[in-house]
Amino acid sequence: MDLWYTEKHSDNVGITMKTTRTLFSGKSEYQQLDIVETLEFGRMMLLDGLVMVTERDEFIYHEMIVHPALFTHPNPKKVLVIGGGDGGTIREIMKHPEVELAVLCEIDGLVIEKSIEFLPSMAADIDGNNPRVKLHVDDGLAYIREQQNEFDIILVDSTDPIGPAVGLFEKDFYTLVFTALKDDGIMIAQSESPFYHAVIQKIMYRNLRAVFPIVEMYQAFIPTYPSGFWSFAFASKTCHPCNDFDHDRSAKRNFHTRYYNQDLHLGAFMLPTFARDNIAE
């Protein structure tokens, strides 16, 4: 039997992938969670029917949500990840020896549990055994409301602005992030596809600019996400992602990256005209 999983990226277009088996399918308090095996992309996690990560291309998303900020901040010691229950973002953060503590605040304990079980290449650092990692199974909004001047970097590794993540795209949330960051703090948030989500981007970047003095968009190619063209918001109090990029530290890093590199760090901020237009002030 040929089983194909199709994710619609709009009413009229989608990606379709051949699957071999379902490893887990269940409903948490917050969302539907499925982990399936695909032939092209390895294991794949879906939340409410949308692709979150696949084993084959997750390195792009995770390298790109982490390293641009970590190689821009002058001394990143304490990092918060909101969402990111698969553990891939924490794994990349752990490659930076400067980081003393990474806190993962994921609303859905089932995502963490099943990632540890089925996606070990991502989740190895969130199984409770890494002393530099602290887990909070909690609503990101509730958690961050209690934090002040606490983090060097906050990474918002959220789902799309529907379901449990909707509050993570609003101005009130960005104000809480601003308060939770130290004086030279940086926030990164996934910011959807410039090709399909122009309206969401417009609102999101307007909200970010109302709170942060420095707001830039950067891009990455992620084959399993809608259109393959994805973006991240870089928002900060003082650091500019290109002018303050620590090229030397990045060049001398003692770990390999398959997508990120020093040239690409700068190139990622050189956007197509239509993407720039989406977020023009």
Add this chain to the structure above:
Amino acid sequence: MDLWYTEKHSDNVGITMKTTRTLFSGKSEYQQLDIVETLEFGRMMLLDGLVMVTERDEFIYHEMIVHPALFTHPNPKKVLVIGGGDGGTIREIMKHPEVELAVLCEIDGLVIEKSIEFLPSMAADIDGNNPRVKLHVDDGLAYIREQQNEFDIILVDSTDPIGPAVGLFEKDFYTLVFTALKDDGIMIAQSESPFYHAVIQKIMYRNLRAVFPIVEMYQAFIPTYPSGFWSFAFASKTCHPCNDFDHDRSAKRNFHTRYYNQDLHLGAFMLPTFARDNIAE
């Protein structure tokens, strides 16, 4: 009735698009040609069942196969396009006032004819009425064999290296292109997806380097192509795509681009590590 067109990008993954009607379906001497109407991407041309262009995202491919070379060459007067029967590449070339003559050498007259009929937003300059455009319905290999020291720029706007385009990825062809170019000539060729076509890229760039002293890869995101992550080869005798980029001429151009811009011209050459590795010497 819901009709969905699915193009497989490998045996195990594909893109699927809702269609409303078929405008043309027929077989030429060389290949199967279909033009269908899709809801998400407008009209779409398929050759042998593979997406060549869609109205919604063709601007990316056509801007990116043309403008990086045209704004790098110091004085592009005579340009040859091999393939490109939809006319989109010629349309972008015509935006450069320096160009006195563009020659289109397309093997398949049916592609030209049906593009004029059904894709007028691309094909307006190849209908025989533009005195700066000359059409040759001919095999690119046969045509270029007769040319020596003739063109400033040659753009290879071909299909994949299967079917009629297979010869356009071989070293003998690149040698003919080299001979057909003037002393400061530039060749651009579409060079497949770094994500899916690592083996083709490796061979293609090795062949190019055996002929041209300067060979660089650049990238563009094209949603309807496999993985959404596409690439072009920049091969030239003397001009470097970044060092010799005419930033001023590009900044002062009197036409609008929706993908290409001066920053992106440079950023397009800043590749992910895995893409660089595909073509490492």
